[in-house]
Structures are given as structure tokens and as C-alpha cells.
Amino acid sequence: MLMRHPHPELQFAYQxxxxxxxxxxxxxxSVYSRSATSMRLLLYKNVNDRDPSQVIEFDRDVDxxxxxxxxxxxxxKPGQLYHFQASGPFDPERGQRFDASARLIDPYAKALAGKFQSNEDGITRPPKCVVVDDSFDWEGDRHLRHDLSDSVIYEMHVRGFTKSKTAKIKNPGTYLGVIEKIPYLKSLGVTAVELMPVHEFPIEATNGEKLERPNYWGYDPMAFFAPHRGYAAGKQxxxxxxxFKEMVKALHAAGIEVILDVVFNHTCEGNEQGPTLSFKGLxxxxxYILSEQEHYTNYSGCGNTVNGNHPVVRExxxxxxxxxxxxxxxxGFRFDLASILSRDRHGNLVPNPPMVELIAEDPMLADTKIIAEAWDAAGAYQVGSFGDLRWAEWNGRFRxxxxxxxxxxGGTLGAVATRLAGSSDLYQHAGRAPFCSINFVTSHDGFTMNDLVSYRDKHNMANGEDNRDGDNHNISDNYGIEGPTRRRGIQSVRERQIKxxxxxxxLSQGVPMLVSGDETRRTQKGNNNAYCQDNDISWFDWRLVEKNESMVRFVQGLIKFRRDxxxxxxxxxxxxxPENGRxxxxxxxxxxxxxxxxxxxPELAMSAYLAAPLKADDPDGMGRDVVMFFNSxxxxxxxxxxxxxxxMKWNLFVxxxxxxxxxxxxxLDGPVPVSGQxxxxxxxxxxIYVSELVNQ
Structure with a gap:
């Protein structure tokens, strides 16, 4: 007799x-430090306290x-606030940078509270660590385990998705705010949200002052285990x-998976001029990967590089x-600048890097999706060669x-056909499959879809860097006028190019990733590097859902067709x-x-005929043949x-x-083409035309 678990609310937890x-x-x-000569635990009563209420010295012989x-x-109890403090050698030539006065964030901290405080006395006071009780009533929630090949991914920013006043919700810019907009996500038909970084990152300068360029995207990690405090509605x-757990549970209840964008390639501590906040002081x-011990390598483009293949860091x-x-x-996870995981402790790219293989083979990650951004800021470009079947990749070639x-x-006819067919030139080796290709045309980094057809050049002056930042290679066009225009001819070609x-x-083989707001024609006014724009430039404008409802309907129809x-x-x-009898x-x-x-x-015009798989290939089949006519x-x-x-009988679909x-x-009830014409x-x-059902 099959017995159910008597207490389904008791969920597996990882200690x-x-x-x-x-x-x-x-x-x-507990904290790791090989070279510290002494260690202290600083306990605080309140989040705004500048100094600890109690200092506990670790006994070197006992602790x-x-x-x-x-x-x-x-x-x-849970809720206790704390820092570590370590003494040891300050010897940069040998890679040591201990600072006995520094208040250090626990590398394994599960939550942070508060902000950086002013440092007139020369002591940097980072947010405090919080003791966390992991217990939570998941109400039987489990990983959804959608097949990657069936996935439609929606890249979004937790704060930006609902921060605008136009969202008209109770908890704007928060995890709870995402819950309030789940009906919209369901209406689109996406199967997963890929959240831009939600692990802790600084939201003010290390001296407590306002950042000159606000950290909006969050690609500057400060505590890898802790969800970002800035996205909480509650103040405790x-x-x-x-x-965060409530958000995940609610998304799962709606059939939507949660993928995190994780940044294991650098931290916010920067180079030798940067602050000592955690790892440097332990x-x-x-x-970190160091150059001649004293200096930091910078394969991330952000001042330092995490030493991901050191056994301690790997652990x-x-x-x-x-x-x-x-x-x-x-x-699942999307690994930012994942090629850094392919570098050894000296920064050299190595074949079959152990870290990449271990992530793929880890039995506790077997239910997860793992996606690589298969390049880094130092020239490594591994699109098509990153890992095995378990690894999917952002396909920059598709974009x-x-x-x-x-x-x-000119010369793009064969290339786009290869991308439509699943990029076999990149992924057919080593037993990989079309779903190893995460297809995208836009991402958070670059133009929105609307701006891709509205601007030839970037317009990043609002970032305060004299338009020097951001990529100059955008493969974009404005079709006659830079930026917004009332000319109907230009408006028309822009709209059809978006479609x-x-x-x-x-409708390409592989896994599509849609950027939040592209379905509503969200614009960043030509800014292709809005990393510091925590404002209307970056936020989702919910008025556009109604204003451009025809584009939203168009995307909904495409996603439904793909999933069906x-x-x-x-x-x-x-x-x-031919295959299996066809x-x-x-x-x-x-x-x-x-x-x-x-x-x-030379002519960029072609048609593609896609034959439906039979039930022998897809038991849930009932597929249709598809003919696509391209005129660029x-x-x-x-x-x-x-x-x-x-x-055959055909109906117009698109x-x-x-x-x-x-x-x-x-x-799928569009006009039938006139016979013989x-x-x-x-x-x-x-x-695009679709046939009658093939698998009767």
C-alpha cells in the first residue's frame, strides 16, 4: 500500500x-580564515547602532x-545582528590585507540589514548580518521541473518590474510586488522568470553617502547567500x-519557474583601492585571483576576479x-560572465574546467536549469563550447x-537560417541539443526592442560618462529619424521590424528569452547601458500594456503557438x-x-518549411506543418x-x-491562401502559414 508523507509541510532544507x-x-x-591571528564576533542590538553592544573573542586554542x-x-535568537572582525598580517606583496578595525560581512550571511554608515573615524561600517531561521511553510511546494525545451524565459528586474507608479499596486518595487503582477505574467504565457541579481549588493557608497551612479542592475555582489534587502516591503x-520565499511559492503556484542571475565572477570590494568589507579581510x-600577489586581476571588468577554482571558493x-x-x-541559475569559471587559480583558461563539470554533475542541483553567459570581460568567448548537455548558453550569435x-x-541569409534551426553549428557536438541555445535578440544589457528599431547610436548621456559607456556595436537602425517620430511610414516599418x-x-528552435517590457515597446530613450538608471528610464511603464495592447496580444499569440x-x-x-515515415x-x-x-x-528572401514530428517523436504531438516566408x-x-x-489546407497565422x-x-483560423496564386x-x-493537424 502506497503511504503518503504524514507531514507534507515538513520540507527538505539544506543546512x-x-x-x-x-x-x-x-x-x-563559523567562519573560514587560514591566516587570521585572531577573530572576533561583534553583536549589535539595533540596525542603526554604529558600535557593537558585545564583542566576543574567539579562543584560538578552543574555537x-x-x-x-x-x-x-x-x-x-534569529534576528540577532552581527559582524566578524579579524586580525592578521597586512602584507599586500604576499596577498594579505587584514584590517583589525574592519567590520566584516559573513561570507555565508543569509541576510543583511541596514545601510553603510558614515566613516569619519576611518572605519567602514557595512550593513549588518542577520541570524536567520530557515523554517518556512512551503505548503508542499516543489520545483516545477519544466522541460527546458518547453521553456519561455522572461528576463526581469524585481524592482523595475513594479516600481513605477503606473503599476498601481500595494508593494511597488518588491518581491511582494511581483506577486501582485503574476496574473500579467500568466497572461503572457511565459514559463519562467529570470531575475536580474537578487543577492545582496550596495545601494549606497561605503561611507554611507548617496552613490554618484546608483546601483540599479545589482551586478556588484556583497553577500552571495542573502536576498537583497532593498526589495523587501517589510522593514524588520x-x-x-x-x-522572497512567498514570491517563489506564488510563482510556482502559477506554473512559473524562478531562475536567478548569479554573479560569481567578482565582488563589490573592487581592486587594491577598494574597501575591505568581507573576503579581503578574511x-x-x-x-581573489591576484597578479603578483599585490594586484587584482580584472577578467570581470569590475576591479577584481573571484578565484572560483580554488577549493575553498568552489565549496x-x-x-x-x-x-x-x-x-x-x-x-535554476544564469551564470554572469561564466567563462571566468573556466579560469584556473592563475587566470588561465583550462580545458574541461572542474568547476563547470562539478556544477553539471552535482546531485543536489539535478532538478535545476543551468545557463552560462559563455564569455567574460577579458576576451574569453566560449559560445557553443561551454560544458555539456546540462549546460545551456546565452547565444550571442543568435542575437x-x-x-x-x-x-x-548582406551575407546573413545562411546565418539566420542556422539560428532558426537551433544553431547546430554551435551545439550539435558532444551530444548537445537545440535547447542548449538560449535565444535572445535583446537583454537587460543593450537596447530594448523598441530602441533597437528607433536608434542607430547609443544615447547614454544620462549615465554621466559623456556617452563613453555602453556598446557601440548595436546592429540597430532608426529607419530615417533618430528617436521618436510622428512620420507614419517610419512608425510602420519600426512596428513590423519589432514583430x-x-x-x-x-518561433526558432532552442529556448527563447524575452526581456521584460519588450512586448509593450518599453523604451530607454536610446540608453543601451542603463545600469545606473533607477528611474523611469528603466522601470516597466504599465500604461504601455494598454497603449500597445496589440503588440502584447501579438506576443501572447506567438508564445501560445510555440507552447502548443x-x-x-x-x-x-x-x-x-525525412523521418519516421514522413x-x-x-x-x-x-x-x-x-x-x-x-x-x-544576395537577396535576403527565403521560405522555410518545417514538418511536424509524428507521435513517435512526441507523444503529446498533434503538431502542424509550418511555412515561414521571410522578406528582409x-x-x-x-x-x-x-x-x-x-x-494541403493552410491558414494564415502571422x-x-x-x-x-x-x-x-x-x-489558427486566418485566411486561406487562394489556390494556385x-x-x-x-x-x-x-x-507564417500553418497546416491542418498532421498527427491525427
Whole structure:
């Protein structure tokens, strides 16, 4: 007889070996430092206290075990505020930078509270660590385990998603605010949100003053295990812990997974001129890759590089990933500048890096999605060669080729066809699959989709760096006028170009990633590096949902079609050959006349015929054949239906040149092409027809 668990509310939790661990009679504090000569625990009563109410000295002979300093303090409870303080050698030439006066953030801190305080006395006072009780009623919540090949990812910023007054919600800019907007996410049909960094990062300068350029994106980690306090609605220390869990539970209840953007490549401590906040003051030469011991390597472009392949740091990263997976129920990770994980302790790129393999093979991460940004700031570019089948990658080649093709760049015909088919040139080796390619046209870093078709050049003056920051290679166009315009002709081509690129993104083999707000034509006014714009430039403008409801409807229709049709999300690469009894190839390419395509033709016009997989390939099949007609030329083109499709019943699904609602037919009941007549398609246009169900 099958027995259910008698207490389903009792969930598996991952116990961290270091940091502040709650015990029946107090709290155990443990921290690693090999070179410290003494260690102190600073306890505080209130979040705004400048100095501790109690200082506890670790007894070197009693409280040190190997390189771990550990002490149990009785009669303290969750909510207790603390720092560590370590004495040791200050010898930069040998990689040591101890500062006996520095108040240090626990590398394993589960939450921070408060802000940096003024440092007139020369002592930096960072936010305080909070003792956290991990208990939480998950009400039976589990990881959703959506197949990656079925996923549609929505990249978003927790604060920016709901901070605008236009959101009209109770808790703007917070984890709880995301919960209030779950109905909108469900209406889009996305299967996962990819959250820009939610681990702790500074929100003011280390002297307590306002930052000259506010840290909005959050790619400047200060405590890897702690959810960002700035996104909590509650003011009590540690409120962010339960609020984050409430958000995850609510998203899961809506069928939406949570993927975290994690930044294990650098920290906010910067280079040798930067502050001592945590890692520097505990074991500098272990946590960072140093050059000649004294200086910091800068493969991240942010002042330092985390020494990810040192055994101690590697252990910390694994504990961190497991902590987020099992104590917060997150469903996966996107690793920022992941190529740094391929560098050894001297900064050299190594084949088969152990860190990359260990993440893929870790049994406690087996349910998670792992996605690499497969490059770094020092020239490593590993798109297509990062890891094995377990690793997916942001496909930067997809972004560039799709942008170039629709802009009309010569020589892009074959490239965009390869991206549409799943990028087999990048991922077919070593047993990888189309879903290893995370396809995107835009991301947080760069132009929004609206700005991609409205600006030829970046406009970053608001960042205060004289427009020097941000990428100059945007593969964008303004179609006649830089920025907003009332000219209807330009407005029309911009709108169809957005639809062209969104259609290509959401109907390519691989896994699409849509950036929050692109479906509403959100603009950053030409800013392609809005890392410091914690304002209306970056925030989601909810008025656009109604203003551009036709574009939202268009995206909803594309996502629904993708999720319904196995033809659009194959788990194996297309071969161009018939399969499993069908007499036509799984994919075929044609020129406008319906003849075999010459990949060297200068004309950017083609059609693609995608044959539905049979039930033998997809038990949930009932798929349809799909014909896509692409015209990225500057003139109207006439297309013949490919031979495979003649005699079949077809309905128009998408016409990016038509006004709404004739631009998409979500119920697949669009007009039937006139028998024997060619298909007329305007310039910069895409038309898609779908057949009757193949798998009857």
C-alpha cells in the first residue's frame, strides 16, 4: 500500500556548514580564515547602532578547528545582528590585507540589514548580518521541473518590474510586488522568470553617502547567500527572506519557474583601492585571483576576479547554489560572465574546467536549469563550447545574426537560417541539443526592442560618462529619424521590424528569452547601458500594456503557438531529411520561387518549411506543418508555396505587415491562401502559414 508523507509541510532544507546556524540553545558562528591571528564576533542590538553592544573573542586554542573559527553563543535568537572582525598580517606583496578595525560581512550571511554608515573615524561600517531561521511553510511546494525545451524565459528586474507608479499596486518595487503582477505574467504565457541579481549588493557608497551612479542592475555582489534587502516591503531585519520565499511559492503556484542571475565572477570590494568589507579581510589571496600577489586581476571588468577554482571558493559556490535551490526553491541559475569559471587559480583558461563539470554533475542541483553567459570581460568567448548537455548558453550569435538579417545586412541569409534551426553549428557536438541555445535578440544589457528599431547610436548621456559607456556595436537602425517620430511610414516599418524579430525569436528552435517590457515597446530613450538608471528610464511603464495592447496580444499569440506546437520546439536537431515515415524533410529551405535555396544569393528572401514530428517523436504531438516566408529586402516580394505544401489546407497565422488584429490569428483560423496564386509579401515582412493537424 502506497503511504503518503504524514507531514507534507515538513520540507527538505539544506543546512549550511558555516555562517550563523541556529541551535536549540543559541547560535553557532563559523567562519573560514587560514591566516587570521585572531577573530572576533561583534553583536549589535539595533540596525542603526554604529558600535557593537558585545564583542566576543574567539579562543584560538578552543574555537579554532583547522582553518575554521567556530563558537556557539547561548541565549541569542534569529534576528540577532552581527559582524566578524579579524586580525592578521597586512602584507599586500604576499596577498594579505587584514584590517583589525574592519567590520566584516559573513561570507555565508543569509541576510543583511541596514545601510553603510558614515566613516569619519576611518572605519567602514557595512550593513549588518542577520541570524536567520530557515523554517518556512512551503505548503508542499516543489520545483516545477519544466522541460527546458518547453521553456519561455522572461528576463526581469524585481524592482523595475513594479516600481513605477503606473503599476498601481500595494508593494511597488518588491518581491511582494511581483506577486501582485503574476496574473500579467500568466497572461503572457511565459514559463519562467529570470531575475536580474537578487543577492545582496550596495545601494549606497561605503561611507554611507548617496552613490554618484546608483546601483540599479545589482551586478556588484556583497553577500552571495542573502536576498537583497532593498526589495523587501517589510522593514524588520531579515524580512526579505520570507518575502522572497512567498514570491517563489506564488510563482510556482502559477506554473512559473524562478531562475536567478548569479554573479560569481567578482565582488563589490573592487581592486587594491577598494574597501575591505568581507573576503579581503578574511583570506584575500584565496577568494581573489591576484597578479603578483599585490594586484587584482580584472577578467570581470569590475576591479577584481573571484578565484572560483580554488577549493575553498568552489565549496562556497556549491553551498550557495544548494542553499538557493533547497532553501528558496529556485529552479535554476544564469551564470554572469561564466567563462571566468573556466579560469584556473592563475587566470588561465583550462580545458574541461572542474568547476563547470562539478556544477553539471552535482546531485543536489539535478532538478535545476543551468545557463552560462559563455564569455567574460577579458576576451574569453566560449559560445557553443561551454560544458555539456546540462549546460545551456546565452547565444550571442543568435542575437547578432537575427538583428543583422532583419536590418538587411548582406551575407546573413545562411546565418539566420542556422539560428532558426537551433544553431547546430554551435551545439550539435558532444551530444548537445537545440535547447542548449538560449535565444535572445535583446537583454537587460543593450537596447530594448523598441530602441533597437528607433536608434542607430547609443544615447547614454544620462549615465554621466559623456556617452563613453555602453556598446557601440548595436546592429540597430532608426529607419530615417533618430528617436521618436510622428512620420507614419517610419512608425510602420519600426512596428513590423519589432514583430519580425519577436516572431523569429519565439518561433526558432532552442529556448527563447524575452526581456521584460519588450512586448509593450518599453523604451530607454536610446540608453543601451542603463545600469545606473533607477528611474523611469528603466522601470516597466504599465500604461504601455494598454497603449500597445496589440503588440502584447501579438506576443501572447506567438508564445501560445510555440507552447502548443511540438514543431517549434524540437528536442533533436533538424536534419533536412525525412523521418519516421514522413515523406518530406523535417526542414526545407526555398527561394521566393519555391525552388531550392542558393545560400550565396544576395537577396535576403527565403521560405522555410518545417514538418511536424509524428507521435513517435512526441507523444503529446498533434503538431502542424509550418511555412515561414521571410522578406528582409527593401521591396515587395512574391513567393510561391513550396512543393511540399501544395495541395494541403493552410491558414494564415502571422503577417507582420498587416495591422492588428490581422497581424496574428491565435486560433489558427486566418485566411486561406487562394489556390494556385502566389503569396504577396511587402518589404521587411514575415508571413507564417500553418497546416491542418498532421498527427491525427
Amino acid at each position: 549550511l556548514p558555516y555562517g550563523a546556524v541556529v541551535k536549540p540553545n543559541g547560535v553557532q558562528f 579554532r578547528w583547522g582553518d575554521i573559527w567556530s563558537i556557539q553563543v547561548p541565549n541569542i 531585519p531579515g524580512a526579505q527572506v520570507n518575502e 583570506e584575500n589571496s584565496v577568494y 562556497m559556490i556549491f553551498h550557495c547554489l544548494r542553499h538557493w535551490v533547497h532553501n528558496y526553491h529556485v529552479d 547578432d545574426d537575427v538583428r543583422g538579417f532583419w536590418r538587411g545586412d 519580425n524579430m519577436l516572431s523569429t525569436l519565439l 506546437q511540438p514543431t517549434m520546439r524540437r528536442k533533436k536537431f533538424l536534419t533536412g531529411r 515523406k518530406i524533410p523535417d526542414v526545407s529551405w526555398f527561394n521566393a520561387n519555391g525552388d531550392a535555396l542558393d545560400w550565396h544569393q 529586402t527593401g521591396e515587395r516580394k512574391t513567393f510561391n508555396m513550396p512543393l511540399h505544401g501544395r495541395g 503577417d507582420t505587415t498587416a495591422p492588428s488584429p490581422a497581424d496574428i490569428y491565435p486560433d 502566389a503569396i504577396d509579401l511587402s518589404y521587411k515582412g514575415l508571413m
